[in-house]
Amino acid sequence: MHTPDSRARSDWSSLNDVKTVTLSPLQKTIHTDVRIPGSKSFTNRALIIAAMAEGPSTLSGILRSDDSFWCIDTLNKLGIETKVDGDTIKINGCNGNWPTKEADLYIGAAGTTARFLPGALAASHEGEWLVEASERMSQRPVELLLEGLRTLGASIESAGYYPLKIKGHGLKGGPVTISGKQSSQFISGLLIASPYAEQEVTVTIPDYIVQHAYVKITIDLMERFGVKVESNDELTTMVIPPSVYKGQELELEADASTASYFFALAALTNSRIKVTNLNMNTNQPDIYMVDIYEKMGCTVTRGDSFIEVIGTDQLKGGFDISMKEMSDQTLTLAALAPFASGPITLRDVEHIRHHESDRISAICKELTKLGIKVEEFADGLTVYPGTPSPAVLDSYDDHRVAMSLALIGLKVPGITVNDPGCVSKTCPTYFELLESMGVTVQYNKE
Numbered sequence: 001m002h003t004p005d006s007r008a009r010s011d012w013s014s015l016n017d018v019k020t021v022t023l024s025p026l027q028k029t030i031h032t033d034v035r036i037p038g039s040k041s042f043t044n045r046a047l048i049i050a051a052m053a054e055g056p057s058t059l060s061g062i063l064r065s066d067d068s069f070w071c072i073d074t075l076n077k078l079g080i081e082t083k084v085d086g087d088t089i090k091i092n093g094c095n096g097n098w099p100t101k102e103a104d105l106y107i108g109a110a111g112t113t114a115r116f117l118p119g120a121l122a123a124s125h126e127g128e129w130l131v132e133a134s135e136r137m138s139q140r141p142v143e144l145l146l147e148g149l150r151t152l153g154a155s156i157e158s159a160g161y162y163p164l165k166i167k168g169h170g171l172k173g174g175p176v177t178i179s180g181k182q183s184s185q186f187i188s189g190l191l192i193a194s195p196y197a198e199q200e201v202t203v204t205i206p207d208y209i210v211q212h213a214y215v216k217i218t219i220d221l222m223e224r225f226g227v228k229v230e231s232n233d234e235l236t237t238m239v240i241p242p243s244v245y246k247g248q249e250l251e252l253e254a255d256a257s258t259a260s261y262f263f264a265l266a267a268l269t270n271s272r273i274k275v276t277n278l279n280m281n282t283n284q285p286d287i288y289m290v291d292i293y294e295k296m297g298c299t300v301t302r303g304d305s306f307i308e309v310i311g312t313d314q315l316k317g318g319f320d321i322s323m324k325e326m327s328d329q330t331l332t333l334a335a336l337a338p339f340a341s342g343p344i345t346l347r348d349v350e351h352i353r354h355h356e357s358d359r360i361s362a363i364c365k366e367l368t369k370l371g372i373k374v375e376e377f378a379d380g381l382t383v384y385p386g387t388p389s390p391a392v393l394d395s396y397d398d399h400r401v402a403m404s405l406a407l408i409g410l411k412v413p414g415i416t417v418n419d420p421g422c423v424s425k426t427c428p429t430y431f432e433l434l435e436s437m438g439v440t441v442q443y444n445k446e
Contacts, residue, residue: 008109008134010069013424014432017445020392021420021431023409024440029311030271032437034262036254036278038063038087040426041214043252044071044112045221048120049192051080053093053225055247060088062252066424070108074117077103078129093247096196098168101127109134109356109425114162115145115185119193122154124168133162136397140354145186148178152190152197173197173242180209182351188218194240195227203238210351211325213285220283224248256284257328258427261403263309264332265434267293268339269410273437274301274308285325292333295319296340317385318342323349330380331404334363337383338372339411350379356425357396366393366405370412390414399425406431410439 009016038061048071050057062068064087072082072089079099081092098121107113114137121129132138143160150156153172157165171193180187187209194201209215212235219229219238226246231238254277266273280287280302290307294300297312317340323330327349337344352359364376370388374381388408393415395402399422409415420443423430431441 008066009421009424010066010108012064012069012428013066013421014428015421015424015443018420018443019446020416020418020444021406022416022442022444023406024442025413026269026410026439029269030265030273030437032272033274033276034433034437036259036262036275037427037429039253039255039284040065040067040112040257041217041284042221043068044110044116045188045192045218046250046252047071047075047089047091048113048116049221049225049245050091050247051075051078051093052096052120052196053245053247054095055093057091057093057247058088058249059091060251061254062087062089063255063426065426065428066108067110067112067426070106070110071113074105074107074113077105093245095244096123098124098127103129105129105131107131107133107137109137111137111140111185114142115183115189116192118145118156118164118166119149119154119189121166121168122149122156123171123193123196125170127168129166131162131164131166136356138162144179144182145189148176148186148190149193151176152194152201171197173199173201175202175204177204177206179207180205181207182210184209184211184214187215191215191218191222191229191238191240195222195243195245197242200242201240203240205236209235211285211327213283213325216283224250253282253284254278255426256282256287259307260286260289260329260332261407261430262433263290263293264336264407265410266309266311267296267298267315268311268336268407270311270313272308272310274306276306278307279303279305280307286329288326289329289332292321296336315340317344320345320347322347323380327352328400331359331363331400332407334367334381334383335404335407338367338370338386338388340385343382343384345380345382347380356398357401359398359400362396362398362401363404366401369393370408388412392416392418395419395422397422399423399427403427403430406434
């Protein structure tokens with residue numbers, strides 16, 4: 001069984017003393033409206049940009065999760081004044097010049113902070129910081145990002161992984177080429193730092209970006225903070241002139257990735273779930289999971305201020321799909337697949353082997369424990385229909401593994417998930433939200 005990295009859990013996490021959760025199959029269908037917590041993708045981008053900005057910012061709808069907690073904690077250690085009230089934060093920006101010139105920083109398991117902070121620190125004209133991360137984050141390579149930042153003039157010492165030693169020497173700017181195949185966050189990390197370079201920065205992608213939509217989210221937020229980014233439609237060339245972020249008042253979107261688990265719940269249990277603070281007008285790619293639920297036989301209503309999914313008696317399977325742009329939802333769909341009418345093949349997600357866990361390997365192992373036939377290949381898997389058996393399932397200290405596997409327990413008796421507290425990385429209230437809808441969750445501390 002995977003041992004959780006307890007240091008990465010924050011004051012905003014929950015279930016730290018809970019060893020396992022056991023879910024009970026629904027006795028009746030759910031018909032409910034729900035408000036989903038804020039977007040992880042928007043929260044940490046906005047926090048770092050607001051901290052770099054000139055003047056104060058107020059961000060409402062932030063996600064109160066481990067990733068956000070450690071990002072805010074890091075900004076505080078860098079001398080940034082913040083005040084958190086519920087899901088609203090006030091931030092006094094430093095105009096690219098971090099007040100604390102020397103500090104040891106800990107960013108937890110936040111992939112976003114790990115990719116966005118190095119450039120933001122290196123762009124400063126003085127300071128020296130040691131940045132450490134969680135055990136798993138320290139196993140995830142960042143050399144591609146560091147090479148790009150060094151091309152722009154950054155002074156960063158590392159072995160290609162965390163920890164990093166970063167000196168604030170400013171960025172020269174100029175042209176930089178970076179592959180988009182490994183992580184879109186590397187590109188976002190370059191973009192966020194670029195306005196503070198001495199010269200115009202031109203970012204060129206020689207191949208393709210694994211998830212375009214997240215780069216669009218970065219560009220959108222940069223522009224909302226007053227920085228112009230010129231790009232072509234494919235985002236293979238992006239030009240950022242020297243500029244300064246200006247403090248803003250922003251309301252952040254609900255998290256489309258989190259919403260998808262509740263839409264999956266509706267799909268799986270023939271229930272009706274309406275998410276009241278999300279619509280299709282978002283750059284978050286996981287919003288398009290509703291198209292897949294519709295393809296599987298669900299009824300989807302796309303409103304101006306809501307999205308509603310109504311499930312079906314029998315989910316339709318028998319399809320082969322690229323999950324490249326919605327790779328975070330690969331496991332969600334894999335958890336539904338045993339209940340579909342035919343096998344479902346999920347492709348183009350080799351990069352998720354390097355996330356919080358090797359997600360392809362993890363979901364294949366856990367579905368196999370349930371007695372489900374699975375075929376694993378380099379960039380995905382095929383899941384065959386079957387009747388899952390009761391089992392104790394591992395979460396691999398990975399929020400997406402835990403949230404996806406928990407769904408199976410709404411249909412199958414005897415499903416227990418180890419280390420449910422890992423959901424605090426992006427949705428500490430996940431199991432509470434399920435309970436509020438009428439799901440029976442048993443918390444086991446032994």
